Amino acid sequence: MRRYGKHTDEDDIRSRPNRKGNRPRTHIRPKHEDAAEGFVLTVDRGRLTCLVEDTVVTAMKARELGRKAAVVGDRVALVGDLSGAKDTLARIVRIEERASLLRRTADDDDPYERVVVANADQLAIVTALADPEPRPRLIDRCLVAAFDGGLTPLLVLTKSDLASADEILELYGALDIPYVVTSREELETGQAADRVREHLAGKVTAFVGHSGVGKTTLVNALVPKERRRITGHVNAVTGRGRHTTTSALALPLEGAEGWVVDTPGVRSFGLAHIDPSRVIHAFPDLEAGTGDCPRACSHDEPDCALDQWVADGHADPARLYSLRRLLSTRERHEGD
Ligand SMILES: Nc1nc2c(ncn2[C@@H]2O[C@H](COP(=O)(O)OP(=O)(O)OP(=O)(O)O)[C@@H](O)[C@H]2O)c(=O)[nH]1
Numbered sequence: 001m002r003r004y005g006k007h008t009d010e011d012d013i014r015s016r017p018n019r020k021g022n023r024p025r026t027h028i029r030p031k032h033e034d035a036a037e038g039f040v041l042t043v044d045r046g047r048l049t050c051l052v053e054d055t056v057v058t059a060m061k062a063r064e065l066g067r068k069a070a071v072v073g074d075r076v077a078l079v080g081d082l083s084g085a086k087d088t089l090a091r092i093v094r095i096e097e098r099a100s101l102l103r104r105t106a107d108d109d110d111p112y113e114r115v116v117v118a119n120a121d122q123l124a125i126v127t128a129l130a131d132p133e134p135r136p137r138l139i140d141r142c143l144v145a146a147f148d149g150g151l152t153p154l155l156v157l158t159k160s161d162l163a164s165a166d167e168i169l170e171l172y173g174a175l176d177i178p179y180v181v182t183s184r185e186e187l188e189t190g191q192a193a194d195r196v197r198e199h200l201a202g203k204v205t206a207f208v209g210h211s212g213v214g215k216t217t218l219v220n221a222l223v224p225k226e227r228r229r230i231t232g233h234v235n236a237v238t239g240r241g242r243h244t245t246t247s248a249l250a251l252p253l254e255g256a257e258g259w260v261v262d263t264p265g266v267r268s269f270g271l272a273h274i275d276p277s278r279v280i281h282a283f284p285d286l287e288a289g290t291g292d293c294p295r296a297c298s299h300d301e302p303d304c305a306l307d308q309w310v311a312d313g314h315a316d317p318a319r320l321y322s323l324r325r326l327l328s329t330r331e332r333h334e335g336d
């Protein structure tokens with residue numbers, strides 16, 4: 001697992017314009033030197049559940065954090081009552097620098113950024129091969145969010161007992177994304193969890209997927225029994241029988257070191273915040289050819305240098321095609 005250690009807060013490292021003319025802040029003697037290090041497991045209406053060593057502590061952010069919000073996966077510094085006893089509340093005084101940040105906008109027309117998960121190494125995109133039908137545009141949008149946020153994608157294709165994975169795998173072949181295909185039978189024998197777990201060991205993995213794809217079933221097979229959630233659909237009369245996830249939730253991986261971050265089912269994945277230059281970073285073979293692109297090139301315009309780069313044999317045309325397909329998913333379509 002990535003060692004988070006005592007990172008300094010990025011915002012504190014950058015020298016800021018010193019409007020008030022007081023001494024610049026240095027990080028040599030940080031405030032709250034004695035603060036404990038915690039890991040945010042979930043957030044619920046301003047209350048953050050954090051793991052501090054082996055104790056689960058409820059906390060809220062200290063006023064000095066201002067508008068900064070801690071999210072699931074954040075490494076934070078806590079002070080105050082760290083006993084974890086009932087009705088105690090610790091204070092989060094610092095959010096450490098993030099190694100990655102999975103974001104989505106609720107809607108492309110809504111510029112408000114909803115941070116989903118911080119510090120995840122990997123994004124597991126769970127897609128059913130049938131029931132519900134795979135939605136490649138949604139997969140593409142998740143991939144773009146992963147590349148933009150610095151996460152490595154993993155495709156988890158469920159319900160192979162209902163339909164073949166060939167078409168989807170062909171569509172993503174050029175992207176060379178690691179994938180796992182699972183079926184009902186493999187869920188029952190435990191093979192499905194075993195094969196997915198191989199990709200999760202030592203990592204923090206955020207799971208996303210449209211409702212009904214089998215994400216909860218899979219997550220439950222990966223975490224300790226007492227942490228499992230109820231699966232199945234809402235009972236139309238009582239409304240019970242289904243978990244209502246509103247925030248992401250970090251759960252320990254069973255059988256290996258690592259974290260599974262379950263996120264609420266996504267219907268859409270808004271990408272208003274995406275920066276193409278961060279996406280192309282995930283395509284080093286193509287990034288190397290962007291030197292002659294016009295300024296702020298979208299890499300999908302007539303003067304883009306990548307056409308020549310590919311024509312000269314420096315990269316596979318299928319890779320450029322895939323990149324452009326991904327970038328074009330930033331435009332919103334009906335049904336995204
Ligand atoms: N045939 C088949 N059904 C599966 C498989 N995996 C899960 N299911 C079923 O698909 C349905 C949905 O599974 P869930 O795990 O609840 O799906 P989810 O993605 O968490 O969906 P929400 O709970 O709606 O967010 C359940 O009835 C599961 O039993 C599979 O590999 N094959």
Ligand SMILES: [Zn+2]
Pocket residue numbers: 290293294297298299300303304305306
């Ligand atoms: Zn370009």
